Amino acid sequence: MIPDSLTQIQYDTIYNVFSLVIASQLFTSIFLVICLPRVLPRYRQAMTVAAIVCGIAAYHYFRIFSSFTEAFVTDAVGGRGNYTQVAGASFNEGYRYVDWLLTVPLLLLELVAVLALARKVQSSLLTRLIPAAALMIALGYPGEMASDNLTRGIFGLLSSIPFAYILYVLFVELTRSLERQPATVRKTISLLRLLLLATWGVYPIAYLLPGIGIDGSDAWVGLQIGYSVADILAKCLYGLIIYRIARMKSFSDDQTFADSELSLEDASSLKRSTLSN
């Protein structure tokens, strides 16, 4: 799968994209920790998990980055040249699975935690979502490591069963719990679910590419960029939307808190809209 050689532009592109992911994940994580006091205590669990997810992803991208830079050596003198694979080194795609095994269940936990549902409803959702997420990743791994397309196809199929179940819980069961949420929050949560569906959709597509004969160095570079963009959206943007939901819910729960956090104009308009309800 990993190509034997890369051009200077291909090498630089991946190098910079991986560094972009590290910076995005690391600083979204730090940002979310700093912003904890800016939501009410009952929403800090979700924010903390969002920060931890981005932190775990940053750690794995440090590993992926070194694995990449150590896997290739250049014949360039003066900056321009080709990169060839170092004998005895190889780029480790498995880091991604280790990352997902930890972060994917936590991403679902964030989503449920920020709703601040009754404990019973929350644990009913989580005891189904989290094992399904772990199973989905664990079943994908043997397929990714397999060298033949049959094994790859079988495990891909098995892995999509828990994925379908997660979608069912999020789009059917969770919808029932959303009725009590404020209208703006409901809208943002729908957005969050769509983001989850769109970004998670990238991974099975990337998984299937070698099976349908799309290979070679361009495909591989495209794949790494695709994974990187999906990881930024699925973790950083997702975490920032969680923060937004937590802020909206904090303001709707507590007018005094909203007064101190919002601009003077927004605070008074929120007060008017609350009084008129």
Next chain:
Amino acid sequence: MIPDSLTQIQYDTIYNVFSLVIASQLFTSIFLVICLPRVLPRYRQAMTVAAIVCGIAAYHYFRIFSSFTEAFVTDAVGGRGNYTQVAGASFNEGYRYVDWLLTVPLLLLELVAVLALARKVQSSLLTRLIPAAALMIALGYPGEMASDNLTRGIFGLLSSIPFAYILYVLFVELTRSLERQPATVRKTISLLRLLLLATWGVYPIAYLLPGIGIDGSDAWVGLQIGYSVADILAKCLYGLIIYRIARMKSFSDDQTFADSELSLEDASSLKRSTLSN
């Protein structure tokens, strides 16, 4: 672009300047986080973003610093000598673009956030400024990576369209929103905009240098120093001015807060000036 060799003085200069940037960005970032409680909650968003911007810049300068030290090897014995490029290593200018892709939109976010405008005005400004900023950087990157001057020129020209649009929004549209700000705040914001214009002006000039035949090791050293100084002013000084605006606005919003934060003499003179209004 990167020279084949550097003198000891050239090498030491860049080495020390890069280290100066790391120290400035890292500790401005830490300073701003520590100072968060010294402004009212509604201004902490702007301060947090300012701290994150400096943190991201510090991260990238760590990378740029290692990329630099790994790219050259010395023949010096006992301290003085020439530095020549290591075969197979290259100084990665792309880090700057990755940095700007993240920090430039955030710098505009800081500026708008510290004004604590009504949500509607704020989101109207940001939905235009942030995509324009990202587009400006993304269009510059292929030009920077190109080896011929034509491609460099075309992308440079394309990239200056969103730059002009950003200046229009900041100097024309934003001015309308400044009317309600206290007079001292208006003055400091004008200063901040001029700082932004002056420092951002360094980047396109640096971009054009190779096109007009200014090259060689002296030009390259000058360019790195120019970028470094611009990065310190555009991020650290800029962030500290944001902090100053946030303090001024906090005092004008809340007399009790001003009483506890200011010297006894300043607090009573602020009280007199507020009463006389």
